[in-house]
Amino acid sequence: MTTLSIFDAHNPKAAPTVTHDSGEIGELLNSKGVRFERWPTQNLPADAAPEQILEAYRSEIAKLKSESGFQTADVVSLNPDNPQKEAFRNKFLDEHIHSEDEVRFFVRGLGIFYLHLGDQVFAVQCQENDLISVPQGTRHWFDMGPEPEFTCIRLFTNPEGWVADFTGEDISSRLPRFEELEGVTA
Template sequence: MTTLSVFDQSQPETARTVTENPAEIRELLARHGVRFEQWPTRDLPADASQEEILEAYGDEVAKLKAECGFQAADVVSLNPDNPQKEALRKKFLDEHTHREDEVRFFVRGQALFYLHFGNEVFAVLCQKNDLISVPDGTRHWFDMGPEPEFTCIRLFTNPEGWAADFTGEDIAARLPHYEALAGAAG
């Protein structure tokens, strides 16, 4: 189930707020300009190709492209048997920003987005059906866990794809990781 945990960065060991209510999650995130929606998903084979996934969600991708000016869409999919899973997890675990909105629609599985606003960190456990759009310039990081299992459609205004500016702050190392938060949610 999708959850939102809110932490004070000076007391990272305990979440101040935890909710599983999608309307409340949407409202709390919207206060910071984050778009959160839940969309229906389609039944696709576990080994569906990027092309098959993008075709299945062609109408939704086209709508977001027209609405937000996105130029490119792709699919990222990770499974526990991926030999590069540790390196990929580490790549996204440090706080960073982007010069464009970071949009993900989860068509399978789950992962955590951490969003850093002032003294607060919002940890959003996104799951199948969740669409999240993190505004450009928002400090954040992503934790797919030690055994990643998810598929997301990503949209970009930059046709070259994902590019990050790392903040150099250690906040990500001080908060509970995926193992603690996803385990608590399950």
Template structure:
């Protein structure tokens, strides 16, 4: 279930706010400049290719390209049996920023985006049909869990794709990880 948890930076293990209401999630994230949408379901086989996935969501992807100036879209997928899953997880677990919006639409599976705003950290468990657009310059990190299972459409303004600037902050290691927040509502 799509879930937003809000933690206080100085008490990351303490009680925190949790909501699963899509409108509350949308409004709460919008107040921080984060775009959150839920797109209609498209039934695709598990073996769908990048081309088939992009074709199924062509209207939505084109709308975002026109609206936001994105130049490219691709599909990223990771499964629990991928031999480099641990290395990929570790790569995204450190707080970082980008010089462009980070946009992900979950075609299947789920993943946890952490967004750091001042003294609060918003943890958004995204799942199938969720779109998140993290504004450029926003401090954040991503946790796919120890057994990742997701496929996402990514949109970029920079043709080079994912380029991160790591903050060097340790905050990501102080908050509950995917394992603790998966299924929390």
């Protein structure tokens, strides 16, 4: 279930405000400039090829490209049996920013985007059907968990794909990780 946990950035050990209501999550995120939507599920096999996934969501992708000037779309997928899963997880765990919006649509599985917005950190556990667009320049990080299992469509304006500028801040190490927040979502 999609879950939003809002932490005090200055006191990350304090209990967060939590909601599971996707309408409320959308309103809260949209009020901060973060696009959040729920798209209808397409009937795809669990082992669908990236081309099949992109074709199934062709109209939604075309709409986003038209609205926001995205040039490319691809599919990223990670499973617990990937021998490099720890390295992939660690790559995204430190706070960073991008010079373009970071857009992800979850076709399957889940992951948590942490958005450092002023004095708060919004931890958004995204799951199948969730679209999130983190605006350029927004401090954030992503946790796929120790046993990642997800497939996402990614959109980019930069043909080079994912390029991050790390902030050097340690806030991501002070907030609960994926495995700790799983209990919040139950």
